[in-house]
Amino acid sequence: MPPPNPTHRFFVESALWHSSLGNLDLTLKALQRVAQINGKQKEGAKLSVELLQMSLQKHQAQPSMLQMxxxxxxxxxxxxxxxxxxxxxxxxxxxxxxxxxxxxxxxxxxxxxxxxxxxxxxxxxxxxxxxxxxxxxxxxxxxxxxxxxxxxxxxxxxxxxxxxxxxxxxxxxxxxxxxxxxxxxxxxxxxxxxxxxxxxxxxxxxxxxxxxxxxxxxxxxxxxxxxxxxxxxxxxxxxxxxxxxxxxLPLPNTLQDLERRWKEKSGQKQQEQQMVPLQSS
Known part of the structure; x- marks a missing residue:
């Protein structure tokens, strides 16, 4: 049996890692710990295993390279x-x-x-x-x-x-x-x-x-x-x-976030083109 590692108390696994393994209880504890460190105890108290499960079901679809x-x-x-x-x-x-x-x-x-x-x-x-x-x-x-x-x-x-x-x-x-x-x-x-x-x-x-x-x-x-x-x-x-x-800008998490950003960029460009005043001949 290997000796205990004294550094494990300071270096813990992330909530994303626990959620990828399906350990929702550990994911909840990690998120609540982060909320406590950031001074967001009220937001951390609102989290639950049911909310995490609903969020995972919403974003669990992993796109393949064909979607590129x-x-x-x-x-x-x-x-x-x-x-x-x-x-x-x-x-x-x-x-x-x-x-x-x-x-x-x-x-x-x-x-x-x-x-x-x-x-x-x-x-x-x-x-x-x-x-x-x-x-x-x-x-x-x-x-x-x-x-x-x-x-x-x-x-x-x-x-x-x-x-x-x-x-x-x-x-x-x-x-x-x-x-x-x-x-x-x-x-x-x-x-x-x-x-x-x-x-x-x-x-x-x-x-x-x-x-x-x-x-x-x-x-x-x-x-x-x-x-x-x-x-x-x-x-x-x-x-x-x-x-x-x-x-x-925040990092895009899903394909929808990326498409929304590109649509906003295209809409802003079209708006700038429409704002150019017409010059009389």
């Missing part, structure tokens, strides 16, 4: 996030594997490409808090593509300038990937968040597989791979246009 194509909102979300994640992985692996084309010590170039990550992680985090997820995602993708294309346009003998543009472009890519990973979790509903993120990652990793093949085009022109890596990033910027902003 049946739901218009989820289908549009999936076909926006997957190519965007595909392009980010495609360009990131391509730029990193292009270190030998800069004609400097490969280990020194690897140091430059590594130390740029923490600052852009921090800048990306601040941007998502102030500008929002959507603007940060669009701006970081566009800037990374611009810097990588600029690096490809610089003559090969300007080594310092080329490596500087490549490092900044790679940093913007890191910030964009960090933002998109958080953005995906806030866009997918809770009932299929994990499955949606996993399927998106699996399909997007095809970009990292195809990236070395593009590197072979350097035999035609040395900077052609960088032109391709940066060009696809610039071309991928409009993909973020249909996505809604999630800053300060």
């Amino acid at each position: 194509l049946r739901s218009p909102a989820l289908r549009q979300l999936f076909f926006c996030i997957t190519p965007l994640w595909f392009v980010l992985l495609f360009s990131l692996y391509g730029v990193v594997m292009s270190l030998q084309s800069f004609e400097i010590n490969i280990y020194l170039a690897q140091v430059f490409f590594t130390i740029v990550d923490p600052p852009f992680y921090f800048l990306g985090f601040l941007a998502t808090k102030s500008l929002g997820r959507k603007r940060t995602q669009t701006a970081s993708v566009l800037l990374s593509g611009v810097f990588i294309v600029t690096c490809a346009m610089i003559p090969l003998d300007r080594i310092f300038l080329r490596i500087t543009m490549a490092v900044i472009g790679k940093g913007c890519l890191i910030g964009s990937m960090n933002c998109l990973f958080m953005y995906m979790g806030e866009l997918y509903p809770t009932v299929m968040r994990q499955r949606g993120v996993n399927v998106t990652n699996c399909l997007a990793n095809i970009g990292s597989i195809l990236s070395p093949l593009v590197g072979m085009t350097s035999d035609l022109y040395p900077s052609l791979p960088l032109f391709i890596y940066g060009g696809v990033l610039v071309a991928a910027c409009p993909i973020t246009a249909p996505l809604p902003e999630t800053l300060g």
